Structure formats: C-alpha cells, structure tokens
Amino acid sequence: MRIGELAAQTGVSPKTIRYYEDIGLLPAPPRTPSGYREYGGDAPARLGFVRTAQAVGLTLGEIREVLAFRDCGEAPCPHVRQLIEQHAAELTERIAALTAVRAELELLAQRARTTSATAATNAVFCHIIEG
Known part of the structure; x- marks a missing residue:
C-alpha cells in the first residue's frame, strides 16, 4: 500500500507518516522501481498503536522504546506498565x-x-x- 492509501486508511497525514519513519517509529518500507514507498499490511496497526499511545501521554521516544521491544521479539507490556x-x-x-x-x-x-x-x-x- 502506498503512502496516500495508508494516510487515508489511518487518518495520519503523509508528512507525519514520513516523520514517523524518519524517527524510527515506522520501519522504512521497500520502494517500487519508480521510488514509491510500499507499506506492508502491519503499517496501519502500528500507526494506530502510535496514535493511541500518544493519546494517553507517552512521548514519541517512549513509544519508540516500546516498539523496539516488540520488534526484537520481546513482550513490551512490562515496560508499558x-x-x-x-x-x-x-x-x-x-x-x-x-x-x-x-x-x-x-x-x-x-x-x-x-x-x-x-x-x-x-x-x-x-x-x-x-x-
């Protein structure tokens, strides 16, 4: 799914999606031969998690830590608690x-x-x- 589709599906602007990618909240997706970002099926859920975590007061740095636990195969819930x-x-x-x-x-x-x-x-x- 391209960035415009991801933005439309999640309500997160393309600019914000690119920013989240730049700061490590969203893994850099592969690109098509013409240079378009091609996001995987887990990107909407990940963006949803980021937005929900922000809404309860977690900073982007803290959210990045939580996602790093998950990305390494560790349970992030103790850290979240x-x-x-x-x-x-x-x-x-x-x-x-x-x-x-x-x-x-x-x-x-x-x-x-x-x-x-x-x-x-x-x-x-x-x-x-x-x-």
Whole structure:
C-alpha cells in the first residue's frame, strides 16, 4: 500500500507518516522501481498503536522504546506498565499543583470582586495580586 492509501486508511497525514519513519517509529518500507514507498499490511496497526499511545501521554521516544521491544521479539507490556504508572504519578502531581494554583486564583478573583479597581494602594503593580 502506498503512502496516500495508508494516510487515508489511518487518518495520519503523509508528512507525519514520513516523520514517523524518519524517527524510527515506522520501519522504512521497500520502494517500487519508480521510488514509491510500499507499506506492508502491519503499517496501519502500528500507526494506530502510535496514535493511541500518544493519546494517553507517552512521548514519541517512549513509544519508540516500546516498539523496539516488540520488534526484537520481546513482550513490551512490562515496560508499558512501568511507563503508564510513571505517567499516572506525574499526572497526579500536576493535578495537585494545578489545584493549588486554581485555589489561589479563586482567592484573587474574590479579592478583585470586593475591591475597587481604582483603589489607592501602596501596590507597585496591581493591588489584586499584591494584596
């Protein structure tokens, strides 16, 4: 299957397919005598895996590692489990930090509603933030 067909079947642009090939996520396919890439039957599934793994937060480098396990005949699932646990822990930390920022913003919004926008204060920049 040529790159246009693969793109149409997977919803991944030809440019992105070529990029994935360049960075090792998709093996370089053989070429026809006229130079067209001729992708094998597993290319759509591989692209689907890449897109799904990206959607859950894996980086392209991490996805390349997972695919390398599979390409060497090893089970990638233990490595994937580790990556997922790591990403989940990082996400929990980010959510906690964002929750703290949101609470601070809500306090500032309350202050903004209860003070005059032109109130004379000793604030250097803005009394809403500086208190």
